[in-house]
Amino acid sequence: MRYSALSLALSAITGHRTSTPAWRDAAPRAAYRVVVIGGGGHGLATAYYLAKEHGITDVAVLEKGWIGSGNAGRNTTIIRSNYLLDGNIPFYEWSMKLWEGLERDLNFNTMVSQRGVLNLYHSDAQRDAFARRGNAMRLNGVDAALIDRDHVGALAPFLDLDGARFPIRGGLLQRRGGTARHDAVVWGYARGADRRGVDIVQSCEVTGLRIAGGRVTGVETTRGAIGADKVAIAVAGSSSRVAALAGLRLPIESHVMQAFVSEGVKPLIDQVITFGAGHFYISQSDKGGLVFGGDIDGYNSYAQRGNLPTVEDVCEGGMAMMPRLGRLRILRGWGGLVDMSMDGSPIIDRTPVSGLYFNGAWNYGGFKATPASGWCFAHLIARDEPHPVAAPYRLDRFRSGRLIDERGAGAQPNLH
Amino acid sequence: MRIPCTHCGPRDVREFSYLGDATLQRPDPGAADALDRFADYVYLRDNPSGPHQELWYHGFGCQAWLVVTRDTADHTITAVRSPAPSGAPPRGAP
Numbered sequence: 001m002r003y004s005a006l007s008l009a010l011s012a013i014t015g016h017r018t019s020t021p022a023w024r025d026a027a028p029r030a031a032y033r034v035v036v037i038g039g040g041g042h043g044l045a046t047a048y049y050l051a052k053e054h055g056i057t058d059v060a061v062l063e064k065g066w067i068g069s070g071n072a073g074r075n076t077t078i079i080r081s082n083y084l085l086d087g088n089i090p091f092y093e094w095s096m097k098l099w100e101g102l103e104r105d106l107n108f109n110t111m112v113s114q115r116g117v118l119n120l121y122h123s124d125a126q127r128d129a130f131a132r133r134g135n136a137m138r139l140n141g142v143d144a145a146l147i148d149r150d151h152v153g154a155l156a157p158f159l160d161l162d163g164a165r166f167p168i169r170g171g172l173l174q175r176r177g178g179t180a181r182h183d184a185v186v187w188g189y190a191r192g193a194d195r196r197g198v199d200i201v202q203s204c205e206v207t208g209l210r211i212a213g214g215r216v217t218g219v220e221t222t223r224g225a226i227g228a229d230k231v232a233i234a235v236a237g238s239s240s241r242v243a244a245l246a247g248l249r250l251p252i253e254s255h256v257m258q259a260f261v262s263e264g265v266k267p268l269i270d271q272v273i274t275f276g277a278g279h280f281y282i283s284q285s286d287k288g289g290l291v292f293g294g295d296i297d298g299y300n301s302y303a304q305r306g307n308l309p310t311v312e313d314v315c316e317g318g319m320a321m322m323p324r325l326g327r328l329r330i331l332r333g334w335g336g337l338v339d340m341s342m343d344g345s346p347i348i349d350r351t352p353v354s355g356l357y358f359n360g361a362w363n364y365g366g367f368k369a370t371p372a373s374g375w376c377f378a379h380l381i382a383r384d385e386p387h388p389v390a391a392p393y394r395l396d397r398f399r400s401g402r403l404i405d406e407r408g409a410g411a412q413p414n415l416h
Numbered sequence: 417m418r419i420p421c422t423h424c425g426p427r428d429v430r431e432f433s434y435l436g437d438a439t440l441q442r443p444d445p446g447a448a449d450a451l452d453r454f455a456d457y458v459y460l461r462d463n464p465s466g467p468h469q470e471l472w473y474h475g476f477g478c479q480a481w482l483v484v485t486r487d488t489a490d491h492t493i494t495a496v497r498s499p500a501p502s503g504a505p506p507r508g509a510p
Contacts, residue, residue: 238465240461240462240463240464241463241465244462249456249460249461249462250460250461250463251459251460251461252461252463253436253461253463254463254465254488298434299434299470299486300436300437300463300468300470300488301488301491302465302488302489303488303489303490303491307417307429307491309428309429309430342458342459398455398458398459399452399455399459411458411459412435412436413436414434414436
């Protein structure tokens with residue numbers, strides 16, 4: 001059913017008794033042309049664009065849990081394209097453009113809100129670095145504005161503008177950045193893919209990859225074997241475990257990243273605001289809770305839960321930036337698994353196994369990348385050649401020295 | 417999380433810095449395939465879910481390096497030892 005104001009109103013009048021599930025709970029068939037492993041945002045977007053842009057509808061998306069149970073429901077919903085390096089800007093800007101048209105495209109309210117992303121700077125050196133970043137963005141056709149202290153104060157008067165330790169000198173503002181509703185993104189892509197014939201198979205964990213003569217022929221799952229001409233891995237957080245099924249080692253460590261939400265309050269923070277003197281970012285959900293986070297815990301983890309030192313570090317950053325946060329209580333905190341790569345940038349590429357494709361290493365920037373990641377991965381799978389904006393995200397760039405290291409931290413994943 | 421330092425006893429994780437996988441072996445730079453092996457050594461990781469031998473530095477304690485065996489799925493620490501003493505031949509050396 002296509003959603004419209006009229007259809008929603010009629011459904012409401014009848015108490016939603018005629019509402020139907022947004023997608024089928026499909027049972028796996030014996031074989032597909034393409035099997036996508038991972039029913040998160042990236043896997044579902046990949047299936048959606050395979051069907052919509054490339055006409056490939058004989059596709060299954062295999063999800064170990066249920067749609068929305070993994071990182072799709074554990075991020076802080078921020079969308080932006082304020083990157084520095086030429087290898088990253090075109091990709092994230094393409095994602096931003098897809099976000100801007102996503103609701104119309106999906107016929108689903110993903111609550112994309114371009115409320116602005118404001119990165120604060122606190123010193124002359126940091127201002128120069130942000131000016132450089134803003135100029136790099138503008139040279140690539142992305143909006144960026146360097147604003148001064150008084151402008152920041154007008155936008156967000158509750159910040160500790162003149163604190164003795166971290167005075168705020170100004171900020172880099174991307175007005176087109178903002179937030180989106182994370183659950184609605186996966187629901188919308190799942191519904192859109194399902195409507196075009198894609199099977200979304202939940203509670204179906206991949207336990208093995210069938211490979212014959214250097215070519216992938218299918219997958220083994222907890223719901224039986226499934227044949228496939230092409231298999232696409234989109235399981236960021238658990239990439240190494242799935243790649244190991246094909247005997248591959250990846251330039252990735254899995255880490256846990258925590259995020260938090262406060263009790264709900266009246267509208268307080270209009271933008272997404274990030275602290276420049278530590279690692280802290282915050283925005284307010286439409287429900288009223290302040291959603292915030294900071295650094296990863298910093299050691300290999302598959303635990304989906306973090307430790308107290310990082311909770312304290314995040315809260316200290318928040319208090320330094322915005323002292324009135326101390327009056328609020330934290331309602332919930334949670335942890336999600338992230339692929340931390342050796343240069344802090346993602347991978348969308350073929351693998352040494354013919355017919356096996358890999359999408360992962362999203363570090364802690366996966367949510368904003370969802371539309372372009374799916375778009376470019378679908379392009380790679382359908383045409384067997386990389387999409388131009390994702391061409392730098394090669395698996396072999398580490399060996400060849402073509403790293404994309406925004407942070408300049410080197411091959412130390414917990415520093416990116 | 418607390419790490420049982422071999423010198424100081426159980427200490428809060430705040431006292432430690434993390435480096436990563438302790439099983440990596442520096443390749444022989446004179447080997448014919450040294451370039452490939454160094455690329456693997458610098459960039460590729462097993463990244464297991466389960467027991468993981470990893471290097472921690474007790475910077476706010478005894479300032480010793482430790483090899484900690486920790487389960488990455490639930491943070492259970494099963495063994496802590498000192499790395500090979502300096503001057504000892506590297507593992508894998510002929």
